Amino acid sequence: MASVNQAMLDKMRNQGGFIAALDQSGGSTPKALKLYGVDESAYANDAEMFDMVHAMRSRIVSSPAFSGERVIGAILFENTLEREFNGKPAATYLWQDKQVVPFLKVDKGLADEQNGVQLMKPMPELDALLAKANAQNVFGTKMRSVIKAANGVGIEEVVAQQFAVGKQIIAAGLVPIIEPEVDINIADKAAAETLLKASILKHLDSLDDSQLVMLKLTIPSHANFYAELIAHPRVVRVVALSGGYSREVANQKLAENKGMIASFSRALTEGLSAQQSDADFDSTLDATIESIYQASIA
Template identity: 60%
Template sequence: MGQDAATFAKQVDQMRTGAGFIAALDQSGGSTPKALRLYGVTEDMYDGEDAMFGEIHEMRSRIITAPDFTNAKVIGAILFERTMRGEVEGRPTPQALWDVRGIVPFLKIDKGLEDKANGVQLMKPIPGVEETLKEAAEFGIFGTKERSVIHEANPEGIKAIVAQQFELGMTVLAAGLVPILEPEVDINSATKAEAEALLKAEIKAHLDQLAEGQDVMLKLTIPTEDGLYDDLADHPRVIRVVALSGGYSTDEACERLARQPKMIASFSRALAEGLTKQLSDAEFNAALAANIDKIYKASA
């Protein structure tokens, strides 16, 4: 499969200028049972890991095939590895997204977080990352997402987290994909605003070192100071700055995001809020359409 240059250029343009948001459909091993519980599927309703992942894939397929899940409002979607390798309506999921819906596919590549040190949680090592990136490119994946977490305004910790994000980003760029760097700031941090100021300075220093063509995306917590990341969004090496919902309710996340002129949403929990397996297709599609509309308006 893979990407040809014309498709890649079209996808870059959609990410850079498209109106809409990025759907995060990438809950992985640890967060899957929680995502399923919210979807109305409890642990006693499936037996074992394969059945659990079967249930979450059915949920994602239901979202992807819903009438309002198109590039009119959703410009990209982040997938979990199993979802990338799975199928939706008889096609590999990345093709079902791009060829049918016009939605740019991304892949979550991080393998979870290290224990907290210096006020942050770095990413765990990612064994075989080059092979995963090669496989992703063959599936027609456009870019990747990699998450780490900042809990407090610790300069040493934030320096380490940004350095790790950009190091992995260079590996992704070398594989011909576009990285979404995600150093999340915990919304409950007592030093959130201070951490964000440190984070912004570190990111800017690394962006200034990138060569032409080494373009990245950033996925950041909605900042305490409105417009804080506007000049990162304007940096020549940044395709787009997207916002994570970070545990805010859909309404609060959308209300905060609407005050950020140069950020668009990349929400997971907020997108799926109120969606359950027990809903009829008509009810499910209506609830999803309402969530999509709300997040789209906050991103616009």
């Protein structure tokens, strides 16, 4: 079995900070661009759209505010992995120039809802994608499912699928971020989280010493509910998604959960705009990064 990068693993395990989620894919890109002040009329096709979102990401990662002191990792979309930041391959630039650990989003989106959950669509080309990630010195991966009800059958299916694919990723020498998102708007959120924690613990206990994972979870309804997962020897880190909360609310909720750090996407880019001067952009991003960093080390 291939081995993980030890320097990246040490940073991910031990350093205070958070993970920037820069992995908006085809479906979520138009919304991300619109929030950034780029209307759909500004691009004619997917290629132009991806060029524009790459320009946004480049501006974020090359900002002096964005560095490995507070941002310990960044999740990239596959399209970004094939591109450059400041003349270097994206993942290489993140690690060499910024000391930010690179991750790659590997899922192909969500299947239709069944048993109160959305499983991941099949990933027939995963091995090729993992080989590409390894060639670019990527540390880990991320894949997302969604839980929309406290349905024990569905939740077990989500976790079983995540861990099955996770083992394939571990065998390739990468650390998977397992992300079974609980929808923040469901009435039985706390009950769903109880079922989810029990299922994750069962699957974690079936891993051997060499099999390490990370978890990306919705901020729980009850503070410190995931303490057992954070303390588990197979878990490198537990990170939180913002899940539709505003940055202010997400930060406030996150700060109540000791040992859980942020992995925000929309909450990270909130307030940034294509129309800002570099000075305004950098100061807005700096304040954002500082607020998320403080919530992550609370």
